[in-house]
Amino acid sequence: MARMKFLCDADRCIDCNACVTACKNENEVPWGINRRRVITINDGKPGERSVSMACMHCTDAPCAAVCPVSCIFSTDDGVVLHSKDLCIGCGYCFYACPFGAPQYPKIGNFGSRGKMDKCTYCAGGGGTEVSGSIEEYKKYGANRLAQGKLPLCAEMCSTKSLLAGDGEIIAEIYKERVLKRGYGSGAWGWMTAYKEGIAS
Amino acid sequence: MSLPTFKILAAVFALAVAVPTIAQEQRAPDGAAAPDANAVSEQTLLQQESRIEGRIDIPDTRARVLIQPAGRRWDYFHEITLHRVGAIVILGMIVLLGLAFLILGRTRISAGRSGKKITRFTAFERFSHWLTAASFVLLGLTGLNITFGKIVLLPLMGESAFSDLAQFAKYVHNFVSFAFIVGLILIVALWIKDNIPRQVDIDWIKQGGGFVKGKHAPAGRFNAGEKVVFWCALAAGAAVSVSGLLLLFPFYGTNIAAMQVAQVVHALIAVLFVALILAHIYIGTLGMEGAFEAMGTGEVDVNWAKEHHDLWYEKKAQESLGPASATSIK
Numbered sequence: 150m151a152r153m154k155f156l157c158d159a160d161r162c163i164d165c166n167a168c169v170t171a172c173k174n175e176n177e178v179p180w181g182i183n184r185r186r187v188i189t190i191n192d193g194k195p196g197e198r199s200v201s202m203a204c205m206h207c208t209d210a211p212c213a214a215v216c217p218v219s220c221i222f223s224t225d226d227g228v229v230l231h232s233k234d235l236c237i238g239c240g241y242c243f244y245a246c247p248f249g250a251p252q253y254p255k256i257g258n259f260g261s262r263g264k265m266d267k268c269t270y271c272a273g274g275g276g277t278e279v280s281g282s283i284e285e286y287k288k289y290g291a292n293r294l295a296q297g298k299l300p301l302c303a304e305m306c307s308t309k310s311l312l313a314g315d316g317e318i319i320a321e322i323y324k325e326r327v328l329k330r331g332y333g334s335g336a337w338g339w340m341t342a343y344k345e346g347i348a349s
Numbered sequence: 350m351s352l353p354t355f356k357i358l359a360a361v362f363a364l365a366v367a368v369p370t371i372a373q374e375q376r377a378p379d380g381a382a383a384p385d386a387n388a389v390s391e392q393t394l395l396q397q398e399s400r401i402e403g404r405i406d407i408p409d410t411r412a413r414v415l416i417q418p419a420g421r422r423w424d425y426f427h428e429i430t431l432h433r434v435g436a437i438v439i440l441g442m443i444v445l446l447g448l449a450f451l452i453l454g455r456t457r458i459s460a461g462r463s464g465k466k467i468t469r470f471t472a473f474e475r476f477s478h479w480l481t482a483a484s485f486v487l488l489g490l491t492g493l494n495i496t497f498g499k500i501v502l503l504p505l506m507g508e509s510a511f512s513d514l515a516q517f518a519k520y521v522h523n524f525v526s527f528a529f530i531v532g533l534i535l536i537v538a539l540w541i542k543d544n545i546p547r548q549v550d551i552d553w554i555k556q557g558g559g560f561v562k563g564k565h566a567p568a569g570r571f572n573a574g575e576k577v578v579f580w581c582a583l584a585a586g587a588a589v590s591v592s593g594l595l596l597l598f599p600f601y602g603t604n605i606a607a608m609q610v611a612q613v614v615h616a617l618i619a620v621l622f623v624a625l626i627l628a629h630i631y632i633g634t635l636g637m638e639g640a641f642e643a644m645g646t647g648e649v650d651v652n653w654a655k656e657h658h659d660l661w662y663e664k665k666a667q668e669s670l671g672p673a674s675a676t677s678i679k
Contacts, residue, residue: 160385166406181409188403188415190394196387200403202415211424217495218512219503235512237519239495240599241427244609247420249412260523260597332385335392341418 152227153270153294154316154343155303156323157201159334161310164189164199168302168311172203175271175301176290182252184268185302198334201311203302204229204250204268205342212242212251222275226294227316230275231265233288238262247341270313271300320347391416400606411600423609427616431496435620439493442624446631456637458653466648467665474539475647481532484525489623491518491525496616526593533586543570544579549660570661578629585622589615 164187172178172185185203206229213221213229220235221242231242240262242251253262273280274289281292293301303313312319320336324347327333336347394401395418405413470478494502494515503511550573556566558574566572571579592615595603603611633640639653654662 160388164406169407183407183409183412186405186407186409186412188405188413190401190403190415191389192404194387196385196389198389200415211421214424215427217499218515219499219508220512235508237512237516239519240596240608241495241612244605244612245420245424245427247416247418249414249417249605260599261520262599332388334385334388334390337391338416340391341416341421 150225151315152317153206153314154227154319154339155203155205155300156312156319156336156339156347158310158312158323158326159198159200159337160330160332161308162187162199162201163308163310165307168201168306171301171305172268175293176269177286178290179254179266182254182266184250184252184266200337201302201306202248202338204246204270205248205338206268206270207247207342208344211245211247215241215245217241220275224272224275226272228270228272228294230269230272230289231267232276233264233266233274234276236264238264242267248338268300270294271298316343323347411604414605417605419606419609423612426613427496431616431620432500434617435493435496438620438624439627442627446628446636449631450635455635458639458650458656460652460656462639462650463652465651467651467654467662468647469643469649469654470647472647475644477532477535477539478644480528481536484529484532485626487521487525488529489619489626491522492616492619493623494518495522523597526590526597529586530590533583533590537583540571540579544576546573546576550576565656565659567660568658569664570658572658574632578625581625582622585618585625588618589622592618 166187169183169185169187173183176184178184185201187199187201189197189199191197206223206227208227210221210223210229212231213219213223216231217239218235218237221229221231223229238253238255238261240251240253240260242265243249243253250267251265252267253265255261255263269289271291272294273285273292276285276288278285278288281295285292291301293299298304299313303311306312312322323333323336340346391401395416399419400417401415402413403415495518498511498515498518502514506514547569549567549569553566553568553573558566558572592611595601595611596608596615599608633644639650640657643649651662654665
């Protein structure tokens with residue numbers, strides 16, 4: 150069984166934001182919501198690095214633990230999904246998420262927030278909709294995983310900085326890169342998300 | 350996370366950091382200096398600050414926080430600490446009150462009812478009290494549902510029905526909060542002057558207050574016990590109101606760190622507040638004969654007033670009958 154993860158090789162990310170755009174287009178994400186974003190650390194200084202970040206689909210996902218209606222869960226592939234039918238828009242997953250992944254269409258509107266939206270790893274939704282159906286697409290976005298495809302953000306990354314796939318395989322790719330080029334600033338967020346780094 | 354687990358993780362962490370550092374010393378295959386010689390590392394940043402922030406291109410600048418491991422600590426607080434503290438404090442108070450009822454029993458009016466009544470609370474005072482009380486009960490129940498509902502109600506109701514209930518409860522909690530704030534302000538404005546601690550309160554506490562049977566320490570309009578409830582309710586009410594308003598308007602004057610702190614304050618104070626009010630409800634109803642009617646009809650029995658609030662009763666009697674006859678009433 151695969152354990153799906155994301156890995157952003159910060160030494161390759163060029164802050165082009167193609168992953169952000171690809172995600173928005175592929176999933177028809179609601180206005181104002183960015184499931185994926187690119188953040189530049191130490192902008193303009195020597196050694197600045199850009200990191201593309203979305204839901205990391207954590208091990209022991211804190212969002213799932215704190216949800217008062219238990220609408221967030223991990224699939225067998227390790228993808229963290231949620232049901233928008235059950236979500237009450239309380240905002241707790243946003244407090245708990247180490248990566249700022251949960252977003253709300255009405256944030257700031259007197260705490261009503263609306264139904265939470267976040268990266269689904271292009272794996273459809275966690276509701277009762279039929280996998281791959283139009284209803285599922287409208288509510289959660291694409292279900293590429295069911296078609297045997299990986300998330301579009303990683304698939305179309307021009308520098309192959311963003312990797313998606315089974316954790317062991319993408320960790321191996323990253324280790325080979327570090328070995329070959331002689332450096333690597335580490336797999337950003339892995340310690341927090343998966344409680345393990347990549348020892349190269 | 351337990352300490353040993355944390356230490357092992359820290360060791361793994363250190364190893365993960367150490368490897369790229371060694372790689373930094375090396376040259377790239379073409380002999381050039383390593384391009385990441387100045388590169389920022391996640392571990393270094395997290396040692397300096399608890400959150401990694403950067404610049405973001407999209408208009409939503411709130412999303413510029415890259416990693417905040419504090420989310421996992423908040424998760425631990427909410428799922429472990431709060432569940433334990435909440436269960437111990439609230440269930441503990443219920444057990445204590447049950448024991449008090451079994452051991453001490455109901456405090457009766459020792460002289461029996463006189464049949465004569467005296468006004469203790471005006472209609473407006475009762476309105477203020479019940480506005481606060483009713484909204485508190487709603488806020489308490491809907492608040493507890495957010496924390497304990499998934500343990501207690503979700504297995505009974507099923508996920509769909511429970512989600513509907515929780516959604517409704519969330520809106521009740523958000524809107525009724527304003528009624529509570531208004532009630533709290535009214536209560537404070539009406540009663541703060543009668544709740545200022547005085548010498549008689551110290552004597553009341555020294556004499557064991559109302560807990561020693563067959564003996565009543567002198568007290569004014571409010572005794573020391575009631576004053577403690579008043580000041581605790583004021584402090585806790587202010588704390589939950591301010592933290593609640595911060596949570597109600599996300600990112601207005603707060604960031605994610607401040608919202609986590611606000612939620613911790615809100616939840617911890619709220620469970621203590623619920624326990625305090627449970628005790629208040631007990632004494633006002635089951636625990637003491639003749640107490641409830643003060644807030645019910647607003648009138649109490651004269652013998653009850655003489656026993657529990659003698660100094661206040663004398664003052665009231667003086668006011669209604671004139672100074673000359675005050676001593677004869679006593």
